[in-house]
Amino acid sequence: MTLVVGLTGGIASGKSTVANMFKEMGIEVIDADIEARKAVEIGEVAYEQIVTYFGEDVLNDDHTINRSRLGEIIFNDSAKRQKLNEIVHPDVRRRMNEKKEAAISRGDQVVVLDIPLLFESGLKHMVDVVLLVYVEKDVQLQRLMERNQLTKQEALARIQSQMPIEDKRKLADKVINNNGSIDNTKKQLIELLADWKTITN
Numbered sequence: 601m602t603l604v605v606g607l608t609g610g611i612a613s614g615k616s617t618v619a620n621m622f623k624e625m626g627i628e629v630i631d632a633d634i635e636a637r638k639a640v641e642i643g644e645v646a647y648e649q650i651v652t653y654f655g656e657d658v659l660n661d662d663h664t665i666n667r668s669r670l671g672e673i674i675f676n677d678s679a680k681r682q683k684l685n686e687i688v689h690p691d692v693r694r695r696m697n698e699k700k701e702a703a704i705s706r707g708d709q710v711v712v713l714d715i716p717l718l719f720e721s722g723l724k725h726m727v728d729v730v731l732l733v734y735v736e737k738d739v740q741l742q743r744l745m746e747r748n749q750l751t752k753q754e755a756l757a758r759i760q761s762q763m764p765i766e767d768k769r770k771l772a773d774k775v776i777n778n779n780g781s782i783d784n785t786k787k788q789l790i791e792l793l794a795d796w797k798t799i800t801n
């Protein structure tokens with residue numbers, strides 16, 4: 601039996617950090633952000649729809665999507681964000697499902713789906729258990745500003761474009777608290793995996 605874990609959290613809460621820990625343990629992680637990048641490559645259906653809706657202003661000179669420009673637009677306008685989600689998400693789900701089915705066919709014990717918008721997009725049905733990477737709001741803001749070189753206002757716009765992390769915490773099956781050190785986070789993950797081993801064996 602394969603346990604399908606949905607890894608989620610707020611922006612910059614530490615999903616990729618935890619995802620890398622899973623990978624180091626030899627567990628496959630299917631990353632929605634990576635699949636979303638592939639879905640908007642030149643020639644893909646979503647690419648054409650983005651150009652039609654948002655115009656050529658969101659393109660780089662080489663015609664690829666200018667991600668920072670598109671981000672500036674959608675993180676400050678909920679109607680445009682919803683439109684982008686409608687364009688990109690169906691293909692992201694299709695790509696993730698294909699990889700998930702491959703992991704199940706191979707007989708992997710655990711496969712992880714890293715989906716930032718798991719709750720916002722109603723994707724709980726895609727996984728067996730939801731694992732939330734939690735951080736307090738001030739830590740989240742600080743880490744986001746530092747990692748993406750954003751002003752406080754820009755970072756807050758991104759945080760506020762998602763379901764509040766406190767609400768996500770109530771909906772999750774398991775929570776890893778990532779306020780502390782990376783080592784502490786890893787310890788919590790190892791304990792969780794030991795629990796799950798009894799489920800998958």
Ligand SMILES: CC(C)(COP(=O)(O)OP(=O)(O)OC[C@H]1O[C@@H](n2cnc3c(N)ncnc32)[C@H](O)[C@@H]1O)[C@@H](O)C(=O)NCCC(=O)NCCS
Nearest residue numbers: 610611632633636667670671674685688692716717761762
């Ligand atoms: C807006 C875009 C161009 C910004 O690209 P950029 O390279 O700056 O960021 P990246 O893709 O690495 O996303 C970083 C984080 O932003 C958050 N985020 C991204 N898209 C959204 C969204 N539509 N709504 C809320 N939060 C989002 C997530 O927490 C994500 O982990 C890009 O995020 C995008 O195409 N988003 C739409 C697809 C999507 O929803 N992706 C998220 C998972 S499916």
Ligand SMILES: Nc1ncnc2c1ncn2[C@@H]1O[C@H](COP(=O)(O)OP(=O)(O)OP(=O)(O)O)[C@@H](O)[C@H]1O
Nearest residue numbers: 610611612613614615616617743747778780781782
């Ligand atoms: N426990 C920690 N201590 C200090 N810094 C951390 C810790 N966990 C993560 N970080 C840093 O915080 C930032 C956000 O972490 P990460 O990229 O893993 O978040 P994410 O949830 O994957 O973000 P996104 O939603 O944008 O994909 C990174 O710069 C990372 O190095």
